[in-house]
Amino acid sequence: MRHPIACILAILCTRIVAQSSVDPAFLTEINAHRQQYKNEFISDKHSPLTARDTGFLDFFPPDPSWRIAATVKIIPQSPSFDMLTYSGQKQLYRRYAALQFDWNGQVNTLNLYQNLMLIAKDSTYFDYLFLPFKDLTNGGETYGGGRYLDFRMRDIENGVLILDFNKNYNPYCAYSDGYSCPIPPRENHLDFEIRAGEKEFRKEKKQGKH
Numbered sequence: 001m002r003h004p005i006a007c008i009l010a011i012l013c014t015r016i017v018a019q020s021s022v023d024p025a026f027l028t029e030i031n032a033h034r035q036q037y038k039n040e041f042i043s044d045k046h047s048p049l050t051a052r053d054t055g056f057l058d059f060f061p062p063d064p065s066w067r068i069a070a071t072v073k074i075i076p077q078s079p080s081f082d083m084l085t086y087s088g089q090k091q092l093y094r095r096y097a098a099l100q101f102d103w104n105g106q107v108n109t110l111n112l113y114q115n116l117m118l119i120a121k122d123s124t125y126f127d128y129l130f131l132p133f134k135d136l137t138n139g140g141e142t143y144g145g146g147r148y149l150d151f152r153m154r155d156i157e158n159g160v161l162i163l164d165f166n167k168n169y170n171p172y173c174a175y176s177d178g179y180s181c182p183i184p185p186r187e188n189h190l191d192f193e194i195r196a197g198e199k200e201f202r203k204e205k206k207q208g209k210h
Contacts, residue, residue: 022064030062030166037169048176048206056203060141066165066196070101070110072156080116085180086145086173092116093182096129099161103192110163110188112151127153131163132184135194142199143174146184168197176206 038054041047049057074097082090097112112129119125134146147168155161171181 022062026064026067027062033167034059048172048179053175053203056201058199058202060166060196060199062166063196066194068101068103068163068165070099070161070163072112072159072161073098073100083113083185084183086171086183087178087180089180091180091182093130097156099131099163101163106192108190110190111185112161129153129155130182131188132182133168133188133190133194134184135190135192137193137195140200141195142197143170143201145171145173145181147171147194147197148182165194165196168194170198170201174201174205175203 038057041049041054042051075095078095080092080094083093084090093113093115095111096114099110099112101108101110110131110133112131115125115128115130118128129151131149131151132146133149135142138144138146147170149163149165149168151161172179173181
């Protein structure tokens, strides 16, 4: 029987070797993205986090296998619909495209959305695309309410969109009450774990209206 300490050391060494084998340029990109993400909390006057709070943000190690190419099927003139939020309010969206990608030999579908209320307030957001999703890590390693990815229309090239799950993030509702965070629609619930991107916040959620 192997000694428990030896097992732990073996696991740590395996992780170190795996991390060191990742393309340095990829690591630099993801680490820079995460630093910018933290900085945006500090500069945003509506942020639920202080500079000190950002030290409690947690992420899975960067993993290039979670950078996945998805085929894009644009859905022209799709009807608008109300997307529910965790505050009970509704936000007006439309489905912009269906994405198909392969993971472990299984074809999966996610949907991209446009926030029509945001576009109506500020037309410069006309090309912003929103991908809320849930997966089997929610409520354990990650926030129970799901996570998000953001894109611009120009990110779609030749009918393909790269889904970099290393860049997914938590809604503000993961950190504090008082926000209207979209609930990922049932059609965007995945039946496997996405062990990439942001983890559960390592500090107690702030209570009360923000």
